[in-house]
Structures are given as structure tokens and as C-alpha cells.
Amino acid sequence: DAKTTQPNSMESNEEEPVHLPCNHSTISGTDYIHWYRQLPSQGPEYVIHGLTSNVNNRMASLAIAEDRKSSTLILHRATLRDAAVYYCILRRLIQGAQKLVFGQGTRLTINP
Amino acid sequence: EAGVAQSPRYKIIEKRQSVAFWCNPISGHATLYWYQQILGQGPKLLIQFQNNGVVDDSQLPKDRFSAERLKGVDSTLKIQPAKLEDSAVYLCASSPRGFGGTYEQYFGPGTRLTVT
Numbered sequence: 001d002a003k004t005t006q007p008n009s010m011e012s013n014e015e016e017p018v019h020l021p022c023n024h025s026t027i028s029g030t031d032y033i034h035w036y037r038q039l040p041s042q043g044p045e046y047v048i049h050g051l052t053s054n055v056n057n058r059m060a061s062l063a064i065a066e067d068r069k070s071s072t073l074i075l076h077r078a079t080l081r082d083a084a085v086y087y088c089i090l091r092r093l094i095q096g097a098q099k100l101v102f103g104q105g106t107r108l109t110i111n112p
Numbered sequence: 113e114a115g116v117a118q119s120p121r122y123k124i125i126e127k128r129q130s131v132a133f134w135c136n137p138i139s140g141h142a143t144l145y146w147y148q149q150i151l152g153q154g155p156k157l158l159i160q161f162q163n164n165g166v167v168d169d170s171q172l173p174k175d176r177f178s179a180e181r182l183k184g185v186d187s188t189l190k191i192q193p194a195k196l197e198d199s200a201v202y203l204c205a206s207s208p209r210g211f212g213g214t215y216e217q218y219f220g221p222g223t224r225l226t227v228t
Contacts, residue, residue, distance in 0.1 A: 032214045043203050043219030044155065087154055091214050097167045098207070098215060102154030
């Protein structure tokens, strides 16, 4: 399974930007980079995904390195509600079926 | 749009007992997933259905776990007999399709199982 490497934990302050890094040196050409987050006592929720180009949505931005071996999830203005575990995942197709393999993720703490 | 529904939310059983979890995916979603999340770890895929057929069950401990998705809608996951190491949160997720592209997975709130 495709492996990603993330810091175990990060801390930031409310209303400041947060940059969550992810390394995926074994990424293949067809792997999409997905980010999910899991708030306490909830199931994971989708944040954003991309293939080669940087992506923006209402929740976050995803910056993908030119060689695709790393990416960064950017929360532009963190709120207390953004405190969660963030998972960087390589989506693979196994016999055509989409498969996500979750790692340990990064636990993000937001200070008021 | 209603989300993925799961029940029960919590369950406590003794080892060697059996237990069943129920999942109702988002209407129209063809693909359904069951994950196991042990405390402090990320979710691990147990089984993936495309409509009512199994796509991937490579990580399902088939000697004690079973799952079905009748009529391609609701699904049940059963454990019989339960072991202490089965204590975890069992998450159900669904997506519009599971093949040929990349799609969001929508997760339910999970069922927290404690085996004593």
C-alpha cells in the first residue's frame, strides 16, 4: 500500500494559517492525493484532493510539489473547530476500485 | 441530504459473544465500506461493496467477521465470536461510485464496540 509520512502532531493559533505537510515519495502517476480530517468522536470527513495541480475549495487549499513527492494542506485561517486529526492519503485503484489507506495522521491543536 | 446512518452508536459485550452493526448509506451511493478504527490509529478497511457484490475483503478476518449488503442498500457487519482485540470503532462509509475515478467517501458516526 502507498505510504505517506506526516508529523504526529502540530499546534497553531486561532485565526492564523496552518500548513500541514505530507511526504509521499512512492507516489505513482495515477495516485490521487486525498486529505480527510476526523474531529473528536466523529467519522472522518473529506477535505480536499488533487492529482498534479494546486487545488482550492471552501475548506482548504492543497499545494502539490512539482515532483508530486510531497504536498501541503493549507488552512488559511484556523478556527477552534479545525482541531482534528488530519489524514493524508494516496488513493489507489485496485482492479478499478478506489481504495484509501489511512495512516496515523497529524493531530492538530488550535490554541485560542 | 441525509448522511450515513449507523446503529447502535455504542455496544458493550463479553468476549465470545456475537454482535451486529447496521449501516444505511447515502441514498444512491453504489459503494459501501466498513472500516475498523482502533484507538489511536487511522481507520483500516475491512470490506468494500459495489452495489451488493464484494470488491475487496482482503483484510476481513473471515473466521469471525462477516458482512452483507442485501439489495445493494443497507449493510450489516457481524462479529462472532468477539475477542478482546475487536474493541474499536466500526465506521461505515459510502461513495457515489467506487470505480474508475476518485470520489469522496462519506463516513457515518461509527459504532464504538467494547469487548470485556
